[in-house]
Amino acid sequence: MDFKEKKVLIIGMARSGIAAAKILKEQRAIVSIYDQKPLEKLVKELKTLSGLNIDYYLGGSEPEISTDKFDLVVTSPGVPLTAAPITTAFGKGLPVWSELELASIMTKSPIIAVTGTNGKTTTTALIGDILSKTGQKVKVAGNIGIPLVQEVTYADDNTYLVVEVSSFQLETVHQFCPKIAVLLNITPDHLDRHKTMGKYIAAKGNIFINQDKDDYAILNYDDQLTRSFASKIKCQVIFFSKKHKLEKGIFLDQGTIIANWQGKTEKIIDWEQVKIKGSHNLENSMAAIAVALICNVNRKGLQESLQTFPGVPHRLEPVGEVDGITYINDSKGTNPEATIKAVEAYMDKKIVLIAGGMDKGSSFNDLAKIAAGLSCKIVVFGETAVKIKEAATDAGISECYQVNNLAEAVELSKNISSKGGIVLLSPACASWDMYSNYEERGDHFRKLVKKVMG
Incomplete structure (x- = not known):
């Protein structure tokens, strides 16, 4: 144009x-x-x-x-x-376009778009790392922090554009058509903006709306809402699953990630060899592997990436250890489902969870029940403090403390945590009541922990 x-x-x-x-x-x-x-x-x-x-x-x-x-x-x-x-x-x-739409019209580079309620940033970064380590030309952009329109002028037709895509960006899709579209999961989020789950799901589904038989959709078979798109879209579908053996797709079998792809069964890697941990990162890794197979990358580079990729800042990021207590920055956990995954990643530890922030209309009941089952202590602050505390009390959590800000939360957590335990900042909320973005919140947490470390 x-x-x-x-x-x-x-x-x-x-x-x-x-x-x-x-x-x-x-x-x-x-x-x-x-x-x-x-x-x-x-x-x-x-x-x-x-x-x-x-x-x-x-x-x-x-x-x-x-x-x-x-x-x-x-x-x-x-x-x-x-x-x-x-x-x-x-x-x-x-016509009303997003910056994403504008960028896509300005390029002929193949686009790999990643969306979902949780895991977008990690999966996008991992795909970029895999493609880079396997010798492909690649640019990583989008909701991950670099506008796609900023990268398209530097990408030729053989450069993969790996793009993290939010529901906000997908609301105004006209011609946007990724060669590969990844939908990781769908759970309630951003209902303050979308108003209903139906509208939120529809926005996520716009990622497939212009794809045809030559394009690919990668879907989480274990997520019912995500799986349901398979019957609605026109492109080729590849599933991934950590619970089911799939006739076609990526799955876990006795601790090994297997691919049934193009009529062949192939062992990709043992899950214990993958550097990023947690059941949610198993799903993220399998989605990235599906992209790698479509792009026909060499397996040695694929395995090297999976074994060395460290994850992304502000997502289950170890900050430091003081007096036997490990501090984890999960400021990227901006909804209850993300925080549930974070808590479950440390379920063998004694956890002090720091949560709270701007209210996006989410329910904290499921998070509170899981936290209660793991005997978590909770420190809450921000706009949602009272709401989270009420959910925690209803779930039977006796140790839930309300403070005024993150500095007070870190100080209190230090005093109530146990040796060998975890202090986990995973707010389950957006940051905008107190911070410009989740990065600023996570950076503040890092500074506060460094101060505790002396």
Whole structure:
């Protein structure tokens, strides 16, 4: 698509909005940007875009939105589709794209897209590592922290683009069509935005909407909602399972990851040899292996990656040990299901769980029941503190403490934990009530632990 002289309105000046503005200006588009924040809170962003001849509408000052004024609206994933400028654009018949959609139209590189409620970042990074270690040209981008539109200009037609994709980005799919689409799992999340599970599931399903018989979908056979997409999509389906032996797909058999693929049964690796641990990472690894088989990578490099890939920051990340107590940073655990997986990864330890943050409309009852079964102590803070504490009390947890902030949580956890035990930051909530993002929250936890370590 030729963007020369196209009038594009970008909604939101976060990372994806800034990246979209830069590449559109390179392609000689006429760019305007809208952001609710006032000028004084966007100094850094404005400096990044200085000299690009962009019109700005800041502090809630909305532009006149019509088909005469604009040809296209590109929205940042953090901006809900109910925001006034976007609803106006829909009402005027203007196309509304995500930065993901924009990037996909600008490239002919094969796209490997990964979505799911949990495990997206680890799986995306692992796929990138596997492809790199097996000699493939690869760029890793998307919701993992690097806007895809930023990478497409550096990728030729033989470069794999491995992209973490969120439900927010998938809400506005038009032509986005990954060669390989991975759906890891679906559990309740982001219901504050999507309002219903049906809408959340539909957004996730948009990852397959433009695929055809030459494309691939990788689905978790053990997750009923994920498995159900197999009957609805037009592409080739490959399942993975840690519970069932599959006639076609990737599965675990007596501790060994096996692939039934293209009429052959192949041992890939013993699970105990894979560096990242936990049952959730078994699923992530099998999904990545399925991608590797489709890409026909050499097995030696595949095994090397599985044996050495360390995981990603802020996901079950060991920070340090003090007085026999290990501190784990799982700030990426932004919903109850992710925290359940984190707690279960240390079920043989005495756990002090630090949880709480912005309320996304999730229930904490299942998390509380599992924590009770593992005799966890819980320290809660943030917007959801009372809600989590009530769930913990109902589940029979006697030691659940409410504090004002993360610093107080770390200090209290130090005092109530046992030698040989774990202090686990896995909030089960978004960070936005106190932090800009989960990375900032995780970095703060690291600093607090280093202070405890002296």
